[in-house]
Amino acid sequence: ILNVEQSPQSLHVQEGDSTNFTCSFPSSNFYALHWYRWETAKSPEALFVMTLNGDEKKKGRISATLNTKEGYSYLYIKGSQPEDSATYLCALHTGGFKTIFGAGTRLFVKA
Amino acid sequence: DAGVIQSPRHEVTEMGQEVTLRCKPISGHDYLFWYRQTMMRGLELLIYFNNNVPIDDSGMPEDRFSAKMPNASFSTLKIQPSEPRDSAVYFCASGPSLHTGELFFGEGSRLTVL
Secondary structure: OOOOEEEOOEEEEEOOOOEEEEEEOOHHHOOEEEEEEEOOOOOOEEEEEEOOOOOEEEEOOEEEEEEOOOOEEEEEEOOOOHHHOEEEEEEEEOOOOOEEEOOOEEEEEEO | OOOOEEEOOEEEEOOOOOEEEEEEOOOOOOEEEEEEEEOOOEEEEEEEEEOOEEEEOOOOOOOOEEEEEEEOOEEEEEEOOOOHHHOEEEEEEEEOOOOOOOOEEOOOEEEEEO
16 A cells, blocks of 8 residues: 655644645655645645656745655745645655545644 | 536535535546545545546445546536445546646535435
């Protein structure tokens, strides 16, 4: 059974803090790694799609890195804002469109 | 494009009743997925279709669940008979025929079975 692990489960930070969280996955089944941002009462929205070892992607204050050999990805948020509060989902795409989601990291940013 | 459209957004029903959830994928996407989200298990893949053909239904919990995709612009997920443990948010997602596997989600259908 393929398992995608995310840590921490939840995180409380102050506005302006920088933060990061981890996604780990079995490196033997790697095809692509996705990060999604999921706000309460909305649907998950894709942040990054990462396919190559060493990939680094950035979108504004949010960035992500990928290590496929050791099976992990980090998501960083610089200078957190209250509007960053959401659940951040990591998903392993194993090919054949089989996508396995982690349980997510729930981020709370306090003003 | 309006994105993935799901209906109903909320449904409350009694145990034993039939429930039908509907999904319209993004036009041009070849893949359609049904996920279930619960507190205990997170996002679980129930079934997915490619070009209207079911490819993997190994996540469908039991025979009470069935899904169809009669054409490229419509899919249904049916539960008959429904049980209280089926209460969850059911998401439909579609994806283009690209190798990266990015998914585009609908807003979900929240089902409560009393």
